[in-house]
Amino acid sequence: MFSVSVRDHMMIAHSFTGESFGPARRLHGATYVIDATFRRAELGGSGTVVDIGAAAAQLHAVVEELGYRNLDDDPDFAGRNTTTEMLAKEVADRLAARIQAGGLGPEAFQLAGLAVTLHESHIAWASYERAL
Numbered sequence: 001m002f003s004v005s006v007r008d009h010m011m012i013a014h015s016f017t018g019e020s021f022g023p024a025r026r027l028h029g030a031t032y033v034i035d036a037t038f039r040r041a042e043l044g045g046s047g048t049v050v051d052i053g054a055a056a057a058q059l060h061a062v063v064e065e066l067g068y069r070n071l072d073d074d075p076d077f078a079g080r081n082t083t084t085e086m087l088a089k090e091v092a093d094r095l096a097a098r099i100q101a102g103g104l105g106p107e108a109f110q111l112a113g114l115a116v117t118l119h120e121s122h123i124a125w126a127s128y129e130r131a132l
Contacts, residue, residue: 001112004049005037006056010067014082021081027072032087033119034063036095044107054104062094084118088128092116096132 015027036059038050071082080086092114099108117127 001039001041002043002049003037003039004052004055005035006052006059007033007035008056008059008063009033010063012067012082012087013070014072016081016083018081027070030084030120032084034059034091035115035117035119036091037115037117038108038111039113039115040111042110044110046107048107050104050108050111054108058095058098058103059091061098062091065094066090084120084124084126085128088116088118088126089130091118092128092130096130099132 009032011029011031013027013029016024018025036055038055040049043049066087071077095116096114098104099111099114102108104111111132113129113131115127115129117125119125
């Protein structure tokens with residue numbers, strides 16, 4: 001399996017519901033470094049997994065949809081804790097929708113999978129992997 005990864009970052013604000021979150025129940029900020037990894041079994045006709053520039057642009061578009069906002073105010077997240085794990089899935093699903101809409105070009109339709117990792121810090125991160 002071949003893979004290519006691109007990286008971006010986003011800053012958000014949010015709070016959590018539930019006793020287990022302790023002080024994180026209060027509004028706080030988070031800065032995530034985001035890695036998106038695209039996978040396919042065989043290289044495309046151009047000898048690549050995916051166009052890196054296009055992949056970076058699509059990841060950045062998703063980051064712009066989510067970043068610099070208080071996610072508690074977003075109706076899409078109403079009633080859900082925007083944990084790092086949940087946001088990794090959200091970014092992956094939004095990227096997948098862009099791929100399926102042709103945002104990475106026709107060769108990207110041959111991608112087998114996508115993994116998104118959100119790094120909370122240098123010692124903690126969460127990932128979500130999905131098939132395409």
